[in-house]
Amino acid sequence: MMEEQRVAQVELAKQRCKCVIDSIDKLPCSTNITHSCRRTLLKLARAELAFLSRPSSSSSAPLSVNIGHLETVVHILQQPFITGVSRVCKSVPLSPSVSSEERRGSSLKHIHVDVVCTLNRKPVWIIASDRNPEYISWNRCRKSKGLKQRIQEVLAAAQSNLTLRPSSVILFFANGLATNIYNKLQDEFGASEIGLDFSVFSSDVLEETEGDWINVIARSYRNACVLEINPADGKHVVPNSGCGVQGSTVDSSQLKLSVGKAETQPQLLEENARSGDSFHIELSVDEAKTQTQPTKENVRTNLGDTFCSILMGIKPSSTENKMSESASGNLFGETDLVNFDTTALIALVSGISNGGTEQLLATPESEMRQRFKGNFDFVIGQIMSEIQNPIHTEFGRFLQGKTGLICDSVLMEFKELVSMCGGPSEKLRAVRLINCLRVVPDTPSERMMGLPTTRKLALKNKVVFGTGDHWHAPTLTANMAFVRAVSQTGMSLSTIEHRPRALTGD
Incomplete structure (x- = not known):
């Protein structure tokens, strides 16, 4: 038995x-x-x-x-x-x-x-x-x-x-x-x-x-x-080095505005830079106050219905508290923060994401190849992906009721890319998007800055993702190469993946 x-x-x-x-x-x-x-x-x-x-x-x-x-x-x-x-x-x-x-x-x-x-x-x-x-x-x-x-x-x-x-x-x-x-x-x-x-x-x-x-x-x-x-010193760790000190910023001269395929297209950067097409995403205080959130009267002004729907779903952020709240530490009380990296901002304002797929597909292939150079196949893949599964549907689902967050480095890089690569509608969306988000200083977490800086763990990415980590906010990103590199170190990092989109000059 x-x-x-x-x-x-x-x-x-x-x-x-x-x-x-x-x-x-x-x-x-x-x-x-x-x-x-x-x-x-x-x-x-x-x-x-x-x-x-x-x-x-x-x-x-x-x-x-x-x-x-x-x-x-x-x-x-x-x-x-x-x-x-x-x-x-x-x-x-x-x-x-x-x-x-x-x-x-x-x-x-x-x-x-x-x-x-x-x-x-x-x-x-x-x-x-x-x-x-x-x-x-x-x-x-x-x-x-x-x-x-x-x-x-x-x-x-x-x-x-x-x-x-x-x-x-x-x-x-x-x-x-x-x-x-x-x-x-x-x-x-x-x-x-x-x-x-x-x-x-x-x-x-x-x-x-x-x-x-x-x-x-x-x-x-x-x-x-x-x-x-809770370990004695494990809660709300504030870095004490030059990088990530609360209320201070990382020296922007250390950061390179080089972006990979998932973020934008290098050829477009070069082409638009040569053309002298410049655009300054700057608003006066009075203008920003009136344009922080889209209203029912202006949601369809060349912006796109789905884009404006997403902005109206994001929690409003007044101009007065964008900088002050981060310095005071009030964001630690927020439970619905989402940190945007540059890829997420580009994907939101891109002409591909905002109804431009049919127009792009109707453009002769020779013109498209001349326009996008070596990124032609990359852009076509994004267009087909958008037709099959519109990216704004995903964004709307996980951004509804959330507070958007960007650090100074992302703001600087996004402005630079839109200035050189964005078309009139993309630039207008960029203005509206920035004014719906809270801008905070570069405050990367101590643990993120503790990782070695390598080709796969670039300093600029450590600053962006580390700022989200500092505020306990998941980072919305298409930069999965960096996410994988971090995971290989054994570090747990809160992220939300999205498919990449490129600026089209729309």
């Missing part, structure tokens, strides 16, 4: 492994999980399945499985509020500056973290536990270092690691927590229950038909306990 029970346990564990593998392949797009993270999860799940499939797994030795922990990690990743997943089930290195006492021994060089991601627009680390609450000990014992030391090590790593530093550490106890342990976490680490509703049941479902019976594997997390701990 004991042997039969063990065989049944092994078969159930193997089914759970298959279910987890299936769930990993179906993780929601909202997680923005990297391919590397997905591969790590699949490797762990397949390794567990391979272990259970060995003949020795059916022997009389005690059965030890790790599938419960993987189930818990995948369950966390299935939550709709988990985004920007950049690292799973990996170790985070401790900074050399961590003291020997904090390291708890010279052999400790890394701390295991289950999920590095973005939660509520802020970077977090998540530690998951699938242990029976009865076996979670507070102090060191024969089989465990103890929860207290484990958390001390995690917090030491969180405080020491500049680029991966989280604003908080989340503890997810899948099977609940004993009252005495819960109280110690509150008293000694200031832990508090997180105000988010994790789903009670996992979406890991595996069905197998046996005659008239259907076996469904679904796990309940009804007793789960989710706590949050």
